[in-house]
Amino acid sequence: MAQLQLEKKNKSFLQDAIIQVGAGGSAGFIEVCIMHPMDLVKTRFQLQVSTAKSDPMYYTGIRDCMSKMYRNEGITAFWKGILPPIIVETPKRAVKFLTFEQYKQFFLFGFNVPTPLTFSCAGFFAGVTEAILVNPFEVVKVKLQSNLKRVKDSPSTFAVTKEIIVNHGLGTNGLNKGLSATIMRNAVFNSFYFGFYHSVKGYIPVQKDPWIEFLTKCGIGFTSGSIASCLNIPFDVAKSRIQGSTNKEYKGTINTICIIYKNEGFRALYKGLLPKVLRLGPGGAIMLVVYDYMHAYLTNTLKN
Template sequence: MHPLDTIKVRLQTMPLPAAGQPPRYKGIVDCTVKTFRAEGLRGFYRGISAPLVGVAPIYAVDFAVYAAGKRLFQTDEQLKLNYTQIFMAGLGSGICSALVAVPTDRIKLLLQTQPLTGPPMYSGMMDTAIKLYRQGGMRSLFKGTCACMLRESPSGVYFVVYEALQDLARRRSPAGNITATSTIFAGGMAGIAFWSLAAPFDLLKSRLQSAPEGTYNQGIRSVFRDLMAREGPKALFRGASPILIRAFPQTAAIFIGVEVANDFLDY
């Protein structure tokens, strides 16, 4: 999914064009063509090392906290939770996983958006992490924490949609079981529901984390005020197309992995 992530980030963070000038990218196709012409295939994979390192702990925390949250509401293992309880467990999992995701997101964004002209400011994941730490300590590495937590706040909806669609699949199955097809569909639709709500927060987070130090002194509030004043509400959904294109296969793959792992561990 990383090539679509790079396109998404570049659409979200491109500067406003000067009066009478066209934007840097007209849309997802134009961004794809210009990235390939300027950087080749390698350009689509800028910053991939950070999410590769972070993806395992992020989703481990996400699903572990979700499972723990569900157990808080259960008096016994056979008790079926209602969707309000599932929403609360999912909300907690999103907040906790956001805390793990912040530094990898920050490093990824800086590598994806650094200028192509002149010597590179960052040469890789470790170089970026070291320079950020020297620049502002852990605070610099965790810049955008509140924004990342806001982006993950629809996690309750994410799990509710997944569980609701799987419940429907169980009711329609003669044996009362879920299938790989139902998991793919439920996971994909959960991703679309999540990102439809999270896209504006993701844009604000991307702009905050990729901006030079001191640009937004009040964090995400400053980003929001600046965006509303200069570009209007429509800009909140810039980069939404690649987000929604990747949402279905990305989250379908996540839930397939989780269900396969659960079946294996049960076995």
């Protein structure tokens, strides 16, 4: 009897894991394919140091940045560096949602149902786990995105990865450069993102009209992604500088933030905020809504 119950429990856990991985992976893949151009524009702004208009990396706004990229680098430039996110996005989001569900059980704090604090703590540690997995891909992606040549004249993803490993290794000067900044960026984002979305969604009654329910989830997801982007962007700017700049002064998250603040002012810590919000606002909505619907579909398919 005990053996049968253990087998049922293991089968249930495996099914839940498959559902969470499948739903999270699908959500991440769709989100990155749609929103990658905004991520690229965000990175270009964050790497911008000079205010001289003659500098090829001087951009006055999103439209100016995209126009210069299109004119100088071609239409395919908007998807520069997409291969590392594509490769990692499915397992990354799968890990993000899978670990969130597991951490959620850990942070119940004795309550029978999750509280807003439960969602926030689970999101924070899911972000830490996600960041450790994704950071090497972020290093390669930022290196590719900082290249101003046309795609056909730019080194491949494999060539850039090989160059980093050969010249700098796998440590914090190589493929794990900027790890602490990535951890703080993802942890802060996911803490608010999951905390706000699940807490607010829990207080809003389920709508009978499927379109109203869909739009409600989109609205909560958009708000979650937008506010979380505003909260974590100083860490994102620091990450981009550490991983993409040739300035060797950028070492350590807090040190880099202090250098940027000292040399460029407080507003520099929010460089790329608009394209980041334009990416992670809609992206946040896409990801959570796709996850919810895919989770429901897989649950219905595998458990019924």
